[in-house]
Amino acid sequence: MRSLVGCLTLILAALPVMAQTLPLNPRKPTGFSTIEQRYVYAPPDEGHFEFPLFPGSGTTGELLIEEPEMCNGSASARVDYSKSEGTVRVRVHYDGLPYRMSAAFQEDRSTPWNQFPVSVTEGKWQIWFVGHIFDKYSIFYYDALTGILIGNEYDVEVEDLPPSAIPVVLPVLHMMQLTPHFESDPNTLVADVDITKDYHQLLDAEGSGGVFVAYIPKQLCKPDELTLYYTDNGLPVDIAMDWDNILDSIHAGYGFALATSLEPDPKPAYLKSRDNIMIGWGGGYPFNVPDGYTSNTLTGALSLRETCETHEALRFPPSIYDFCGPVE
Amino acid sequence: MHKQTKQPLSLVFAVTLVTSLALPASADLGDPLPGLTPAQLDLWEAGRQEFVRTFTPAEGVGPLMNGKSCIDCHQVPVDGGTDPLITENNVFQFGVIFEHQFYQLHEVGGPMRQRMSIEGMEGAEQCVLAPEAPETFVESLPGGFISSRNTPPLFGLGLVDALTDKKINAWSGRRPWKRSSILGVSNQSVEVEGIAPQLVFTLDQVPRTQVTGPVRTGRFGWKAHNSNLYQFSLDPLQGELGLTNPFFHRESEPGIGPLPEDCLVAGEGVNDPDSQIAARISNFMALTAPPERGHVGLQEILGEVVFHAIGCADCHRSSLRTMKDYHLGKPDGEVERIAALSNKVFHPYSDFLLHDLGAANDDQRPMGRASGRLWRTTPMWGIRHKDVIWHDGSIEGVDVGEAVQRHGGEAASVRSTWNNMGSLLRYLVNKFVESL
Numbered sequence: 001m002r003s004l005v006g007c008l009t010l011i012l013a014a015l016p017v018m019a020q021t022l023p024l025n026p027r028k029p030t031g032f033s034t035i036e037q038r039y040v041y042a043p044p045d046e047g048h049f050e051f052p053l054f055p056g057s058g059t060t061g062e063l064l065i066e067e068p069e070m071c072n073g074s075a076s077a078r079v080d081y082s083k084s085e086g087t088v089r090v091r092v093h094y095d096g097l098p099y100r101m102s103a104a105f106q107e108d109r110s111t112p113w114n115q116f117p118v119s120v121t122e123g124k125w126q127i128w129f130v131g132h133i134f135d136k137y138s139i140f141y142y143d144a145l146t147g148i149l150i151g152n153e154y155d156v157e158v159e160d161l162p163p164s165a166i167p168v169v170l171p172v173l174h175m176m177q178l179t180p181h182f183e184s185d186p187n188t189l190v191a192d193v194d195i196t197k198d199y200h201q202l203l204d205a206e207g208s209g210g211v212f213v214a215y216i217p218k219q220l221c222k223p224d225e226l227t228l229y230y231t232d233n234g235l236p237v238d239i240a241m242d243w244d245n246i247l248d249s250i251h252a253g254y255g256f257a258l259a260t261s262l263e264p265d266p267k268p269a270y271l272k273s274r275d276n277i278m279i280g281w282g283g284g285y286p287f288n289v290p291d292g293y294t295s296n297t298l299t300g301a302l303s304l305r306e307t308c309e310t311h312e313a314l315r316f317p318p319s320i321y322d323f324c325g326p327v328e
Numbered sequence: 329m330h331k332q333t334k335q336p337l338s339l340v341f342a343v344t345l346v347t348s349l350a351l352p353a354s355a356d357l358g359d360p361l362p363g364l365t366p367a368q369l370d371l372w373e374a375g376r377q378e379f380v381r382t383f384t385p386a387e388g389v390g391p392l393m394n395g396k397s398c399i400d401c402h403q404v405p406v407d408g409g410t411d412p413l414i415t416e417n418n419v420f421q422f423g424v425i426f427e428h429q430f431y432q433l434h435e436v437g438g439p440m441r442q443r444m445s446i447e448g449m450e451g452a453e454q455c456v457l458a459p460e461a462p463e464t465f466v467e468s469l470p471g472g473f474i475s476s477r478n479t480p481p482l483f484g485l486g487l488v489d490a491l492t493d494k495k496i497n498a499w500s501g502r503r504p505w506k507r508s509s510i511l512g513v514s515n516q517s518v519e520v521e522g523i524a525p526q527l528v529f530t531l532d533q534v535p536r537t538q539v540t541g542p543v544r545t546g547r548f549g550w551k552a553h554n555s556n557l558y559q560f561s562l563d564p565l566q567g568e569l570g571l572t573n574p575f576f577h578r579e580s581e582p583g584i585g586p587l588p589e590d591c592l593v594a595g596e597g598v599n600d601p602d603s604q605i606a607a608r609i610s611n612f613m614a615l616t617a618p619p620e621r622g623h624v625g626l627q628e629i630l631g632e633v634v635f636h637a638i639g640c641a642d643c644h645r646s647s648l649r650t651m652k653d654y655h656l657g658k659p660d661g662e663v664e665r666i667a668a669l670s671n672k673v674f675h676p677y678s679d680f681l682l683h684d685l686g687a688a689n690d691d692q693r694p695m696g697r698a699s700g701r702l703w704r705t706t707p708m709w710g711i712r713h714k715d716v717i718w719h720d721g722s723i724e725g726v727d728v729g730e731a732v733q734r735h736g737g738e739a740a741s742v743r744s745t746w747n748n749m750g751s752l753l754r755y756l757v758n759k760f761v762e763s764l
Contacts, residue, residue, distance in 0.1 A: 029521045029540045034657045253518040253543040290501030292511040301699030304684040317427030
């Protein structure tokens with residue numbers, strides 16, 4: 001048992017540093033280019049930007065939907081924002097959005113923390129508004145006796161935690177359900193979405209503050225073996241995203257994204273505020289993947305797209321570290 | 329009403345040729361840009377002195393490093409050029425790919441080899457620290473790899489710094505003027521302003537950080553992983569020389585343990601606390617003139633026509649224009665518009681985009697959006713001054729034929745056009761490339 005405790009101290013010395021103040025912290029990024037003497041991307045307060053969406057733009061562990069009508073089609077998004085009017089308007093146009101498609105994983109992808117459907121029959125679509133790509137942090141509780149992940153601060157009651165529970169601060173992605181279910185015209189496969197939200201309080205279609213998504217260790221002894229984790233039931237309204245902070249995040253180089261997920265209709269209660277991990281059209285701003293390339297979902301690195309078919313993304317690899325080793 | 333004068337076509341051609349070649353005021357290789365003001369020439373000179381300066385351990389070089397001066401590597405045929413030891417100074421990126429995931433191997437000094445240490449140098453007599461030698465073990469690890477990178481020349485980089493993101497991105501992806509197999513994608517990085525925690529698993533006692541700032545289109549480095557000269561001055565100062573600054577504030581370490589006390593001879597804090605050395609060096613690189621064309625006769629002109637006709641220029645883009653107003657960040661924190669870099673047309677023979685060159689060129693090292701197979705189109709200006717070409721310096725001399733054979737992936741169709749065309753046409757392309 002001694003070795004387990006020893007290794008946990010080692011890891012805990014490593015993980016929470018993410019939240020510590022850094023030794024040096026030069027200026028907060030402004031998004032203003034010294035070289036061009038202007039805002040190169042997304043000016044503050046008032047502005048708009050456009051970007052294309054591409055098939056199969058999901059991430060690790062997800063089902064990447066790439067159907068022939070998508071590879072032959074196109075989709076694009078436009079975001080208009082106005083601080084003076086207090087609005088963020090998102091318009092998305094799809095040409096080649098599969099109609100009532102069905103899809104399935106080879107096996108159940110549910111985790112001890114989140115349930116996911118194995119298959120979807122005649123699904124509809126939803127858009128996810130991804131405002132913060134791992135530039136926010138949240139507390140996750142782990143059991144110091146076993147090293148096992150208990151859950152996020154918004155999913156557990158502190159009073160109910162075992163005495164051995166320890167808080168670890170880890171990065172999260174903050175997103176929200178932008179739309180209720182929608183679908184394309186069955187004849188043309190065209191769909192248009194036009195939705196306006198509150199600039200300072202971006203609430204999801206259910207009226208909640210959205211959802212945190214994290215790629216975090218399941219078990220502290222194997223800190224590089226990650227799992228996908230979603231908070232359930234919607235985040236509190238008072239931590240909802242604010243467009244000002246999203247602009248800061250774009251200016252600091254983290255970026256913004258939209259993703260379109262295939263959803264069961266009706267959605268089961270467990271998926272109320274989060275997405276089903278089957279992803280079709282998606283794209284990011286300011287940088288995007290031109291048509292013809294596909295990205296490694298683990299590293300984000302690109303290579304030529306050689307096929308067009310719905311497939312399962314890479315999964316998180318097993319750990320190469322095991323700090324607990326065989327317990328004495 | 330104006331009078332039409334008729335001239336023989338050959339004369340028009342000759343005159344155009346002469347004027348186009350005479351257009352840029354001439355500068356010898358390594359000289360400052362023509363047209364700088366006296367104050368700008370002072371900035372160039374102050375930067376040049378830092379660029380050629382050999383730093384001592386007391387001034388912050390090391391403890392682990394790849395050189396004591398920028399010109400240890402960037403020197404041939406003049407300061408700012410390539411490796412005096414041809415490939416000896418190649419920089420190694422190393423790591424492990426396990427189940428498609430890239431591990432930087434911080435535990436053993438990754439992801440960049442430091443091939444020297446200050447052990448035994450003046451002022452560091454007590455320091456005991458072995459240089460890193462990943463080549464002795466990495467490739468025997470499952471999934472282990474080393475990516476060896478040759479030193480590129482740095483002439484004319486101010487013009488590249490002065491490209492808008494839009495200009496570079498306008499050429500990316502499928503375009504009507506390109507062969508259908510040729511795409512191209514930009515890499516991305518930031519203009520440094522701040523730092524934030526890096527999302528990487530490590531057992532370090534001090535957090536690893538990444539730089540943050542306005543996100544910009546990449547253009548520098550073999551993987552276009554860097555977007556501006558200021559960053560590509562801060563970064564090698566720390567990464568190659570061990571001279572830390574507020575943005576790259578960690579010394580390179582041989583593993584996860586702290587460096588031996590006796591090797592930390594430069595005192596507390598970072599070595600270039602106000603990033604002054606970095607700012608001066610970036611000014612030097614920005615204000616150095618591009619390489620001039622060599623001899624251009626009819627063969628070279630025809631060679632360029634063939635080069636375009638067979639699709640080489642779909643990636644090796646001949647002409648680009650810089651932004652209307654390019655602002656140089658100066659060491660005093662002010663910015664100044666540089667007329668010599670604003671609204672100027674130049675001829676780098678690169679689109680500064682990444683291209684998938686196929687599995688044979690996979691160096692395994694992801695950098696930003698560049699996977700192992702993606703490489704930045706190498707600017708070909710000044711190629712005639714090189715001893716070796718290709719990212720690892722593995723092609724001796726300017727052997728265009730061999731270089732073309734290494735172009736797979738997006739360029740495979742262009743390679744087969746090359747292989748199917750007559751030797752006269754290949755000869756002409758060679759002549760053209762050798763004139764750059």
